[in-house]
Amino acid sequence: MLVRSVPHIPQLLHSNGQPPKGSSLFAANRDFVFVDFVGLCCKSKRTRRRIGDLNGRSFHRLATKNWSAIRAVLDLERVSNASEQVSDLKRKVAHLDDILSERGACGVGFIANLENKASHEIIKDAVTALGCMEHRGGCGADNDSGDGSGLMTSIPWDLFNDWAGKQGIGSIDKLHTGVGMVFLPKDDDLVNKAKTVIINIFKQEGLEVLGWRPVPVDASVVGYYARETMPNIQQVFVRVVKEENIDDIERELYVCRKLIERAVKSEAWASELYFCSLSNRTIVYKGMLRSEILARFYSDLQSNLYRSPFAIYHRRYSTNTSPRWPLAQPMRLLGHNGEINTIQGNLNWMQSRETSLKSPVWHGRENEICPYGNPKASDSANLDSAAELLLRSGRTPEEALMILVPEAYKKHPTLSIKYPEVVDFYDYYKGQMEAWDGPALLLFSDGKTVGACLDRNGLRPARYWRTRDNVVYVASEVGVLPVDDSKITMKGRLGPGMMISVDLQSGQVYENMEVKKRVALSNPYGKWVNENMRSFKPVNFLSTTVMDSEAILRCQQAYGYSSEDVQMVIETMAAQGKEPTFCMGDDIPLAVLSQKAHMLYDYFKQRFAQALELSDKNGHSEVMSQTGTNLSMNLASAVFFFRPAHVGHQRDLYDGKRLQLACYMESCLQPRGKYVQHHHTRIIIILLVSHLYTLESEVILVEAEQLKSLLIEQYMWCGLPVETVLHIVSFIMEVVDHGCLGKRNMMHEVTNPAIDPLREGLVMSLEVNLGKRGNILEVGPENASQVILPSPVLNEGELETLLKDPHLKPQVLSTFFDIRKGVDGSLEKTLYKLCQAADEAVRNGSQLLVLSDRSDELEPTRPAIPILLAVGAVHQHLIQNGLRMSASIVADTAQCFSTHQFACLIGYGASAVCPYLALETCRHWRLSNKTVNMMRNGKMPTVTIEQAQKNFCKGGEKGNGRPFCI
Incomplete structure (x- = not known):
């Protein structure tokens, strides 16, 4: 059979739907894979089948029954010295850390004495309350x-x-001494190495290590699984002599901790060294423990000498992540009940702004405290890191959380009237920092204040009360402590986006708007916003067509439109103002296997939230998840077609593992920015994943190591990279381990309430900020100089208005390439030139890059780069060169007409999209005789030509409200 799957390249197809001869962008050996399926019943007879015409079930049946024949005829180069590499690979273990799996839901609370009196009673009450949250x-x-x-x-x-x-x-000397709570490696030799690094870093920074204190623990109360991974827990005491201000001392300790993390990053034991806290004010005692045994494990907590004016307590429930000692909470600043659903985007943007974050308090040492996020940590740990960065840069904890976790203020009925300064604060920072969004009850303390805030949707419970003896309690549920109702002087609950703060130094309790008003009035945000921020006024749609009927048809064909796309998607949206819905299933071949050309968008799908719990026969569980609104390659969907009946009740388990395997291999084998698709590799991946099902009956007959060796040899034979083979085999062994040999599994949904833009429209907004995103560590009027778009969907007039904005200094970059020039005009070369042009434009002061595929005349030898590829390439290039925060990207394209395509472009870096060909199609549809007659006869609601275009844009906005809010 011949397998050809070429993503659609605009204008490359002739009228017959086939690529022009001699103009193929791909080498023949990458376009085609020749496979003969040998029939099992009649081996002398060869059967030739076209994979593009097979559905998933049929293809799986052929693939699994004829695996040896497929492997024997695949035209792939064998790996040299395979046997030597195999023997070496057996000794290696592949490990994957997936940030998307690190989420949690928990029980939390705090107790604070308003008179700032330290007492052991606070500790005892916190331990009691924590014990009452064991069920959480x-x-x-x-x-x-x-x-x-x-x-x-x-x-x-x-x-x-x-x-x-x-x-x-x-x-x-408690005024000049910091205390670090440290998890060290279990091995004594590694402990000495870790201590040496820590001491040297402190000495290098001018700090003196006073001594190390082994923390007294009772390991007998810890369970077997926790004891197996229990670290060596010690405390380090450090004297800071060169700083007098406590905030400066905290900052110096923060720098030292970051330097230590960087120093051990390349060590194999780096993950075994972790600072629970390193501070002059606060300390954290935590572990992979049940709440009722925490005080029995840490005997310090039972000592009457352990006194504190406040305590934050946290009981973690790993909704969809594997528990680890460092992931226990509280973190260094926060205790978090919930999960950050936007974590992948938050981490990406934090990476993007690393080179632009500057503050005088760091004295030019910003590069030494990078990175600001850790993909191997949990969502809570990364949010804590972002909040800590703002705190050490001079912000208060309340201000940091208002920036990171803002409330839904845009459609608030009274906020702009009663508290305009708070609205100005949020307006100012909306263009500087993306929200860390998701269910979240956040408790915080820097040692001077203690407080709590709730996410904008109010998806976690929080109760608070104050007693006559000046003690304030906050908890995720009532009843955790026996408090006499007659002693309560104030009580309530936090609503969506609300906050409460206790100032331990002044003894004051500040409720929601008191906190926010104090923060908002710290700078003249209103003046800066009014003088620098420009609200974009909508521009009317065109009332006449620009192209004639022949020209628009030629453009639609060149840019990948089908008659179904025009009639069932664009025209429906123009008539109804919403995206179309269909009742029939989709059984066409996947884009990755189809012989027909597909637009690049078709290789991407949306990921939805699910959690998968894997339990062995002893009840020990591991929970994995795929949660988020990220778009993953179609290959992940391809493997979901393979569902053989013999898997039976383990189907959910295999599907979850298969999705992880496919997504990982896709990212491994298709490097970001590479457009040329290795189609033979894609076919191999699908065959390998399908081949997992043939293992179930075999694994019982062989030892695990034998099976592992067999798999390594087989996949090395296929020519896959060494690292990829390791990861594939690791995944397969995990599937075998969990899916067979008497183990069971269970699937459950993430416990988030449904969120959609219809029922929760009050907390949804499609506003977009265009322009340079300023330095989040420094405040000033220049950071407010941005343009505010009401929607990411633009019409031609609005784009034209933006191109005339003198502050944005917009630069239009063409996305066409000329295949007549050979290598110099190739797609790869043109992409490189496009990225260099974007780089140069930003360095010259442009704050708006418009990637456009407009052309006065279409030529078969001068196609346009797929706009999704162009946007993603420029986006990643600017990130890698530290320029991404300096400019926004707008796509002016004919290659966008559906909500999925809008979502892809925005998800991969575009701030706004102008779908000019889709709008022109709407105009032609409205002026066509067929439409006019149907409206005249009452078979269709009457809409004007302007209303038709407005409906299309409205449908795109409504359609994208759903994936953006998941």
């Missing part, structure tokens, strides 16, 4: 291994001075 967590089959609990308190100086006196260190 999970435990292993041994009933003792918890998935995380902990306390954050002020530093118990009395306890540590008692220890220091016994050690001959003398009294500790």
Whole structure:
């Protein structure tokens, strides 16, 4: 059979739908894979089938039954010295960390004394409340291994001075001493190495290590699973002599911790070294423990010398992540109940702004404290890191969380009237920092204040009350402590986007708007917004057509439109103002297997939220998830077609593992920015994944290591890269381990309430900020100089208006390439030139890049780069060169007409899209005789030519409201 799957390149197809001879962009050996299927019944007879015509079930049947024949005829180069590499690979273990799997839902609360009196009663009450939240967590089959609990308190100086006196260190100067709670490796040699690095970094920064204190723990109360991974827990005491201000001391300790993390990053044991806290004010005791045994494990918590004026407690439930000691909470600043659904985007944008973040408080050392996010940590840990960066740069905890987790203020009925300064604050920062969105009850403390805030949707519970003895309580549920109702002087609950803060130094309690008003009035945000931010006024749609009937048909064919696309998508949206819905299934060949040309968008699908729990026969579970609104390659969907009947009740397990395997291999084998698709590799991937099902009956007959060796040899034979083979085999072994040999599985949904732009329209907005995104660490009027678009969908007049904005200095970049020039005019070369042109434009001051495929005349030898590829390439290039925050990207394209395509472009870097050919199609449809007659006869609602275009844009906006809010 011949397999050809070429993503559609605009204008490359002739009228017969086939690529012109001699103009193919791909080498023949990458276009075609020749495979003969040998029939099982009649081996002398050869059967030739076209994969593009097979549905998933038929293809799987052929693939699995004829695997040896397929492998024997695939024209792939064998790997040299395969046997030597195989023997070496057996000793290696592949490990994948997926940020999308690191989420949680928990029980949290805090207790604070308004008089700032440190007492052991606060600790006892926090431990009691934590014990009452055991039901909010999970435990292993041994009933003792918890998935995380902990306390954050002020530093118990009395306890540590008692220890220091016994050690001959003398009294500790608490004004100039920092205390680090450190998880060290279990191996003694590695402990010494880690300590050496830590001591050297402190010495290098002018700090003096006073001593190390092994934290007294009772390992006998810890379950088997937690004990197996339990770190060596010690505390380090550091004297800071060159700083007098406590905020400067905290900043110096923060820098040291970042330098230590960078110093051990390349070490194999880097993940075993973790600072729970390193501060002059606060300390964190936590672990992979059940809440009721936390105080039994840490005997310090039982000592009467352990006194604190506040305590934040946290019981973690790993909704869809594997528990680990460092992932227990509280973190260094926050305790988080919920999950950040936008975490992947947040991490990407934090990476994008690394080179632009500057502040005088760092004295030019910003590069030393990078990176600001960690893909191997949890969503809570990364949010904590972002908040800590703002805090150490001079913001208060309340201000940091208002920036990172803003409330839904745009459609608030009274906020702009009663508190305009708060609206100005949010307007100012909306263009500087994307929201960290998702269910979140966040408790915070920097040692001076303690507080809590809720996400904009109010998806987690939070109750608070105050008693006559000046103690404030906040908890994710009532009843965690026995409090006499007669002593309560104030109580309530946090609503969506609300906040409460306790100032330990002044003894004041500030409720929601009191907190926000104080923060908003710290700078003249209203003046900066009014003087610099420009609201974009809508421009009327065109009332006449631009192209004649022949020209628009030629353009539609060149840019990949089909008659179904025009009639069932564009015309429906123009008539009804919403995207069309269909009741029939989609059984056409996948884009990756189809012989017909497809637009690049067709290789992408939306990922939805699900959680998969894998449990062994002893009850020990591991939970994996695929959650988010990210678009993944169609290959992930391809493997979902393969559902053999013999998998039976384990289908959900295989589907979850298969999705992870496919997505990973796709990212591994298709590097970002590479357009040329290795189609033979794609076919191999699908065959390999399908081949997983032939293993179930075989694995019982062989040992695990034998099976692993067999798989490595087989996949190395296929010519896959060494690293890829390791990861593939690791995944397959995990599937075999969990899917067979007496183990079971269970699938459950993430516990997020449904969110959609219809029922929750109050908290939804499609507003877009265009222009340079300023330095988030410094405030000033220049950061407010942006253009505000009401929607990411533009018409031609609005784009023309933007191109005349003198502040944005827009630059139009053509996306055409000329195949007549050979290599110099190739797609790859043109992409490189496009990225260089974008780079140069931004460096010359342009704040708006318009990638356009408009042309006065179409030529078969001068096609346009797929706009999704162009947008993604420019986006990634600017990120890699530290320029992404300096400009916005707008796509002026004919290659966009559906909500999926809008979502792809925006998801891969575009701020707005002008679908000029789709709008022209709307105009032609409205003026056609057929449409006029149907409206005249009452068979269709009457709409004007302007209304038809407005309906199309409205449909695009409504359609994208759903994936943007998931």
